[in-house]
Amino acid sequence: MDFGPVIEGFPRLLWGCVGTLGLALAGMALAIVIGISGVVLRDSRRAAVRWLVISFVELIRNTPFLVQIYFIFFALPFVGIRINPTPTAIIALGVNGGAYAIEIIRGGVQSINKGQVEAGYALGLRKSQVFRLVILKPALRAIYPSLASQFILLTLTTSIASAVAAYELTSVAKQIENDSFRSFEVYGVVTLLYFIMSWIMMTFLNLIWSRCLNYPVK
Amino acid sequence: MGEKEFIFLLQGLKWTLALTAIAFAGGIVSGLVVALARTSDSRTLARVTAGYISLFQGTPLLMQLFVVYYGLALAGLRLEAWQAVAIGFTLHASAYLGEIWRGSIEAVPRGQMEAAKALSLGYVSRMKDVILPQAIRISLPATVGFLVQLIKGTSLAAIVGFTELARAGGIISNQTFKPLLVYGVVGAMYFLICWPLSLLGTRLEHRLATATR
Numbered sequence: 001m002d003f004g005p006v007i008e009g010f011p012r013l014l015w016g017c018v019g020t021l022g023l024a025l026a027g028m029a030l031a032i033v034i035g036i037s038g039v040v041l042r043d044s045r046r047a048a049v050r051w052l053v054i055s056f057v058e059l060i061r062n063t064p065f066l067v068q069i070y071f072i073f074f075a076l077p078f079v080g081i082r083i084n085p086t087p088t089a090i091i092a093l094g095v096n097g098g099a100y101a102i103e104i105i106r107g108g109v110q111s112i113n114k115g116q117v118e119a120g121y122a123l124g125l126r127k128s129q130v131f132r133l134v135i136l137k138p139a140l141r142a143i144y145p146s147l148a149s150q151f152i153l154l155t156l157t158t159s160i161a162s163a164v165a166a167y168e169l170t171s172v173a174k175q176i177e178n179d180s181f182r183s184f185e186v187y188g189v190v191t192l193l194y195f196i197m198s199w200i201m202m203t204f205l206n207l208i209w210s211r212c213l214n215y216p217v218k
Numbered sequence: 219m220g221e222k223e224f225i226f227l228l229q230g231l232k233w234t235l236a237l238t239a240i241a242f243a244g245g246i247v248s249g250l251v252v253a254l255a256r257t258s259d260s261r262t263l264a265r266v267t268a269g270y271i272s273l274f275q276g277t278p279l280l281m282q283l284f285v286v287y288y289g290l291a292l293a294g295l296r297l298e299a300w301q302a303v304a305i306g307f308t309l310h311a312s313a314y315l316g317e318i319w320r321g322s323i324e325a326v327p328r329g330q331m332e333a334a335k336a337l338s339l340g341y342v343s344r345m346k347d348v349i350l351p352q353a354i355r356i357s358l359p360a361t362v363g364f365l366v367q368l369i370k371g372t373s374l375a376a377i378v379g380f381t382e383l384a385r386a387g388g389i390i391s392n393q394t395f396k397p398l399l400v401y402g403v404v405g406a407m408y409f410l411i412c413w414p415l416s417l418l419g420t421r422l423e424h425r426l427a428t429a430t431r
Contacts, residue, residue, distance in 0.1 A: 001292070062366065062412035063405045064373035066384050071405065075397040152276075159278035163377055170280065184288035191281040198276040 005180030006189050009172075016172030017193055023089055023168050024155040030094025031154065035101025039109060042102065053102065060099035065160050068092050073164040089161035089168070097154045104150065108143035141213045148205040152198050159194070169193060219399055223390045227400075230386025231407055233300070237372045237382060240304045242365060245311025252316025254345065257323045267316065274313030280374050282310055287378055303375045307368070314364050322357035323349060359426060362419035366412045373408075383407060 006013075042053040060068065069092040072083065083091065112135055120134040162170035173190040177183050256267040274282065286306035290297055297305075326349050334344040376385035387404035391397040 058413060058416070059405075059409065062370075062416055063408045064370040064384060066373040066376065067387070067401060067405050067408060070384075070388070070397075071401045074391060075401050078396075078398050156276075156278040159280045160374065160377075162280075170278070184285065184292045187281055187284040187288060191277045191285055194278055194281055195273065195276045202276075 001185055002182055003185050003189070005176060005182050006185050009176040009180075009186075012172050012176065013169065013190065013193060016167075016169035017197060019166075019172070020155065020158050020168040020170075020194075020197065023086070023093065023158045023161060023166065024151070026090045027093025027097055027154055027158070028151055030090060031097030031101045031150075034094060034098025035105045038098065038102035039105045042106065057099045057102050060096055061103075065092065065096050065157055066163060068096060069161065069164055085161075085164045085166040088164055089158070089166035092161070093154055093157065096157070097150065100150050101147070104143050104146045107146075108139040111142040112139055137213070144209060144213055148202075148209070151205070152201055155198060155201060156194065219390065219394055219396060219403070223394060223400075224403075226390060227383065227386050227403060227407070230381060230383040233381065233386075234369065234372050234383040235411075237300070237304060237307060237375060237380075238365075238369050241307035241311050241368060241372070244304075244308035245315050245368075248308065248312035249315030249319060252312050253319035253323060256316060256320045271313045271317045271320075274310055275317065279310055279371050280377060282306055283374055283378050299378065299380045300375075303378055303380050307372065307375075310371070311364070311368060314367075315361065318360045318364060319353065319357050322353040322360075325356050326352045356426065359419050359423040362415055362422060366415050366419070369412055369415075370408065 038053050038057070041049050044050050044053075069088065072092050073085070073088045076083065116134055116138075117130060120130040125133065158166075158168050159170040161168055162174060165171055169190060173186050177186045180186070252267050252270065255263045256271070258264060283303055283306040286309065287299075287302045290302055290305065330348055330352065331344065334348040339348065372382055373384035375382050376388065379385075381389070383404055387400050391400040394400065
């Protein structure tokens with residue numbers, strides 16, 4: 001084993017980590033937008049719209065991410081849509097995460113009891129207070145754990161974006177591997193970097209939970 | 219895309235299914251060991267398996283495949299590509315199934331274990347006759363859910379260079395210059411396998427929810 005090339009390329013790997021986190025954040029932001037719009041559209045009065053949202057969710061959740069990103073990158077140019085690797089990855093991550101987010105957010109909305117809202121008004125809370133304290137916070141609290149683990153999963157999924165050469169950690173690792181042929185050493189260290197990243201994220205997400213969302217129930 | 223290309227895709231599909239079957243079967247056996255070690259009274263065993271699980275859950279599947287693939291080669295083992303990725307997927311499955319089953323074992327009411335101990339049943343009998351039959355029922359929805367994840371996950375073997383369905387699609391798409399059609403068909407094939415399983419998982423979940431209410 002020879003870790004020389006990995007040590008030499010370490011600054012590049014760290015920049016790759018930044019790329020990975022950037023992809024994950026952008027993908028998650030898009031996923032939340034798709035998730036919220038999906039939940040709204042899923043309760044549409046038009047059956048066609050509802051059906052469209054349901055099929056979107058099932059289609060995305062039952063096909064591999066790799067095939068989805070290949071489809072966007074290789075197939076869409078044939079119908080005139082050409083997107084660069086990194087935006088492709090963000091769109092693919094957002095669409096994929098969005099399908100899961102729709103299901104998660106829907107569960108949160110359903111968990112709010114109507115009587116709870118009425119009780120809020122009966123206690124003399126203003127409309128904005130009811131929304132903030134009675135609807136938003138409990139709903140967020142209900143979906144936060146699933147949303148957080150989905151976020152970690154999305155961060156790990158970014159490594160598949162290397163298949164279309166988006167700028168992230170795995171792509172950088174591939175370049176270093178190609179130059180040095182030290183495959184095991186490179187990927188071993190990169191695996192460790194992913195592990196540290198997801199550990200830091202988990203700690204951070206737990207901190208938000210305990211600081212902002214955790215309160216005694218009953 | 220002609221008949222020949224379609225048959226090539228079907229052969230890829232066959233490998234996807236074979237890889238899934240090997241990894242799932244291997245994962246069931248090793249995952250059970252992981253789950254039992256994770257819930258055992260020995261603190262060392264529980265800690266080691268907890269670390270094992272969080273290592274697999276905190277790193278991308280693609281990296282796990284790369285490390286196993288190149289690690290085995292570096293260790294001097296001459297394996298074919300499919301054998302190396304099968305080992306990688308099996309390890310991955312053992313960690314995920316181990317964690318799912320740990321949760322299920324812990325979800326069995328405590329009194330069951332205490333009653334079994336009061337009846338002076340040995341560890342093997344306690345697990346085999348009392349805890350596991352109940353835990354398996356609880357774990358079924360999540361286990362089926364993981365199977366779907368595993369089928370989709372085998373597509374990553376394509377990146378390592380093993381020709382299963384996703385890579386077969388890539389090859390045909392390069393030959394025919396019809397990626398829209400080819401990836402559409404490949405996606406449909408995955409969907410037709412995964413969707414019924416997902417529906418089954420949801421149904422099992424509902425049934426379990428009504429049974430335990």
